[in-house]
Amino acid sequence: MRRMSLAAGAAFIAVAAIAAGAFAQGPGQPQAQAAMSDAQGKALGTITLTQFPQGLLVHAELDGLKPGWHAVHIHENGTCTPSFAAAGGHFNPHGGQHGIDAAPTHAGDLPNFWVDESGKGGFEAVTVSVTLSEGQASLFKPGGTAFIVHAQQDDYASEPAGNSGDRVACGVVSKS
Numbered sequence: 240m241r242r243m244s245l246a247a248g249a250a251f252i253a254v255a256a257i258a259a260g261a262f263a264q265g266p267g268q269p270q271a272q273a274a275m276s277d278a279q280g281k282a283l284g285t286i287t288l289t290q291f292p293q294g295l296l297v298h299a300e301l302d303g304l305k306p307g308w309h310a311v312h313i314h315e316n317g318t319c320t321p322s323f324a325a326a327g328g329h330f331n332p333h334g335g336q337h338g339i340d341a342a343p344t345h346a347g348d349l350p351n352f353w354v355d356e357s358g359k360g361g362f363e364a365v366t367v368s369v370t371l372s373e374g375q376a377s378l379f380k381p382g383g384t385a386f387i388v389h390a391q392q393d394d395y396a397s398e399p400a401g402n403s404g405d406r407v408a409c410g411v412v413s414k415s
């Protein structure tokens with residue numbers, strides 16, 4: 240009896256591990272990514288997007304940024320050249336305002352994230368304001384979209400970008 244229950248426990252753990260892997264990797268779920276680089280073209284890591292029925296999971300692993308809090312947003316043009324200004328303003332298909340109190344907010348608004356002393360920063364967020372699927376809020380609309388990391392944190396209020404300063408990293412959203 241004891242051996243049987245141990246075996247059953249092991250089987251449960253294996254299933255749980257597979258399920259966790261499926262969430263991280265998202266086989267069968269639509270995925271996209273943005274390869275982030277600085278203004279000199281140096282690679283700073285990747286933002287991976289996985290579409291779930293309940294929302295879009297944003298998973299970022301970045302390195303080479305200045306320590307401290309940084310704003311990150313989805314901007315309205317899928318280009319980072321000739322300068323990061325080409326990415327335009329925040330992706331805002333619903334005519335919203337920037338911040339947390341607004342209704343609606345900019346669809347491209349996201350929470351700030353922390354970069355440690357070594358320059359590494361990562362975060363996950365789930366947003367229901369944008370999608371990899373078709374529609375008005377699609378990140379694959381004509382012209383595409385791009386992620387921008389700013390030099391400072393977002394104050395979640397000031398127009399048009401939360402007083403978050405220069406654009407220090409950019410990456411076009413592309414299908415994985």
Ligand SMILES: [Cu+2]
Pocket residue numbers: 311312313314329387389400
């Ligand atoms: Cu921005």
